[in-house]
Amino acid sequence: MLALTSDIPTPLHKWSAGLKLALMSGAIVTLFWLKSPIYLALAAVLTSGLYLSFSVYFARIGLSMMRPLRFLLAFILIWHVVTGDAQTGIAIVLRLSTAVALANLVTLTTRLDDLIDVTYRMMSPLSFLGVSPKPLALAIALVVRFVPVLLTRANQMQLAFKARSTKFPTFYIILPLIMSVLDDADHVATALRAKGGLDGAYKP
Amino acid sequence: MTTINIQSITYKYGDRTALSNVSLKLTERRIAIVGRNGSGKSTLAQAICGLIKPDSGKVLVNDVDVLNDRPAALNTVGIIFQNPDHQIIFPTVAEEIGFGIRQLGASKHDAKTRTVEVLKRFNRMDWADRPVSNFSQGQRQLVCLMSVLAMAPKVIVLDEPFSGLDIPTKRALQKRFVGLEQSLIHITHDPELVRDYDRLIWIENGEIAADGTPDAVLPDFLAAMEAADAGFDL
Ligand SMILES: Nc1ncnc2c1ncn2[C@@H]1O[C@H](COP(=O)(O)OP(=O)(O)O)[C@@H](O)[C@H]1O
Ligand SMILES: [Mg+2]
Numbered sequence: 001m002l003a004l005t006s007d008i009p010t011p012l013h014k015w016s017a018g019l020k021l022a023l024m025s026g027a028i029v030t031l032f033w034l035k036s037p038i039y040l041a042l043a044a045v046l047t048s049g050l051y052l053s054f055s056v057y058f059a060r061i062g063l064s065m066m067r068p069l070r071f072l073l074a075f076i077l078i079w080h081v082v083t084g085d086a087q088t089g090i091a092i093v094l095r096l097s098t099a100v101a102l103a104n105l106v107t108l109t110t111r112l113d114d115l116i117d118v119t120y121r122m123m124s125p126l127s128f129l130g131v132s133p134k135p136l137a138l139a140i141a142l143v144v145r146f147v148p149v150l151l152t153r154a155n156q157m158q159l160a161f162k163a164r165s166t167k168f169p170t171f172y173i174i175l176p177l178i179m180s181v182l183d184d185a186d187h188v189a190t191a192l193r194a195k196g197g198l199d200g201a202y203k204p
Numbered sequence: 205m206t207t208i209n210i211q212s213i214t215y216k217y218g219d220r221t222a223l224s225n226v227s228l229k230l231t232e233r234r235i236a237i238v239g240r241n242g243s244g245k246s247t248l249a250q251a252i253c254g255l256i257k258p259d260s261g262k263v264l265v266n267d268v269d270v271l272n273d274r275p276a277a278l279n280t281v282g283i284i285f286q287n288p289d290h291q292i293i294f295p296t297v298a299e300e301i302g303f304g305i306r307q308l309g310a311s312k313h314d315a316k317t318r319t320v321e322v323l324k325r326f327n328r329m330d331w332a333d334r335p336v337s338n339f340s341q342g343q344r345q346l347v348c349l350m351s352v353l354a355m356a357p358k359v360i361v362l363d364e365p366f367s368g369l370d371i372p373t374k375r376a377l378q379k380r381f382v383g384l385e386q387s388l389i390h391i392t393h394d395p396e397l398v399r400d401y402d403r404l405i406w407i408e409n410g411e412i413a414a415d416g417t418p419d420a421v422l423p424d425f426l427a428a429m430e431a432a433d434a435g436f437d438l
Binding site: 005007111112113117142145187188190191192193194195196197199200201202203204 | 250253255274275278282283285287290291292293294295296299302303304306307308309311312333334335351355
C-alpha cells in the first residue's frame, strides 16, 4: 500500500479540497491551451519550484510518483524525434508531466475523505438525472486510492519475474497482474460491504 | 445478552460446498471457532456478518437480519479479517476510523470527535494523520480493531487476526480483544489462546464436528490434528 496523502505538512494541506481541484483544473486547461515549449517549460519549472518550496524531501516524493510515466514519456519523445517533429514531442512531454505533477500535488495534500466529499457534492446536481452521487464519489476515490497500489503490485511482479527469468517481464505479467487486481477488488468490495458500502449513511 | 442465531446455512462457491446446513445458537461472550485450513471458518465468519448471501438459511444477530438489513447490521456485527490489508480502505488512520462512523449517519464533525475518542482510548492520539502504509502488521491490526470498535457493534468476529504476527504483538493484541465488553467470536489455529473461552466450536468440511467447552472439545481436536499430521505432506 502506497501513501497517497503525504504526512509532510505543507500549507496546501490546509486548503479546501474544492479550491485545490478547481485550481488544478484551471492550470491543466491552461497547459493544454499553451502551445509553445518555452511557456510549457516555464510551467514545468514553476511546478517543480512549488514542490521544492515545501521541502526537498517532498519534491523527491513528487518525483518518485512520476516514475511510472517515464517509459511513456520517453516513447512519445523518441517517436516525435524520429518523425522529425521534436518540438511537438517536447511540448507534449512537458505538458503531460506537468499536468500529472499538479494532479499528484492535489492527491499528496488532500485527504481521501475530503476528496470523496467534494466529488459527492459536485455529483449531487446529477441526481436530477437519476444518477446517484454516492457510488460515483466512492468509485472515483477508490480509483485514486488504488492506482498506486496497482503500480506497486506491477513492480513486485516484475521483480518476482526477473528473479527467475532473463526475459523482459512486461508481457508475461499482464495476465497474473489482472488476476491479482481482480482478487484485490474482491477484497476491497468485502471491506467496503463490512462498513456498510452503499447502504451506509455517509453524506458529505 | 447478545444472541447469534445461525439457521441452517449452506454456502457454495460454484459447486464446492463450503458450509453445509450449519445451525448454531450462540449466546456466550467468548466463543472460539477452530478447524483446519479450508474447513469453512472464514465463510462462516462472513455469513455471521452478513457479507455473503448463503444459498439457503439465514443469520439473525439480536433479531437483526444481518444480510438484508445492512444499516442495522453495521452497529450489530463487526469483523476483523485475517489480513489487515484486505480491510483498510483509507490511507490514514483517522479517515479509516471516521468512515465507519459516518456510515452510521454521524456528521463529518461528530465523526472527527468520535475518532479522537477512540484514539484516546487506545492511547494512540498521534496516529490520527499517520499513513497506514508505514505501519507494521500488528499496528495495522490495531487500526482495524479501532475502526470496528468505533462503530460500537455488539459482536466482533475475529478471523485469525494473528497470522503473521510475532509473539509479543500477538499477546498484546489478544489482551485488547479479551478486555472488550463486546461478545467475541474468535477464529483461530491456536488452541492455547482460547482455552478459557466459554465455548468452542470445531468445524470440519463445512460441518460442525464438535461443540462444547474448550476443555471438552480441545483434546479431540488436538488429537485429530496430530493424527492428520502423521501422513501429511504439502
Ligand atoms: N472465493 C472463493 N472461491 C472459491 N472457493 C473458495 C473461495 N473462498 C473459499 N473457498 C473454498 O471454500 C472452502 C472454505 O474456505 P474458507 O471458509 O476460507 O476456509 P477456512 O477459513 O476455514 O480456511 C475451501 O475449500 C476453500 O477452498
Ligand atoms: Mg480463513
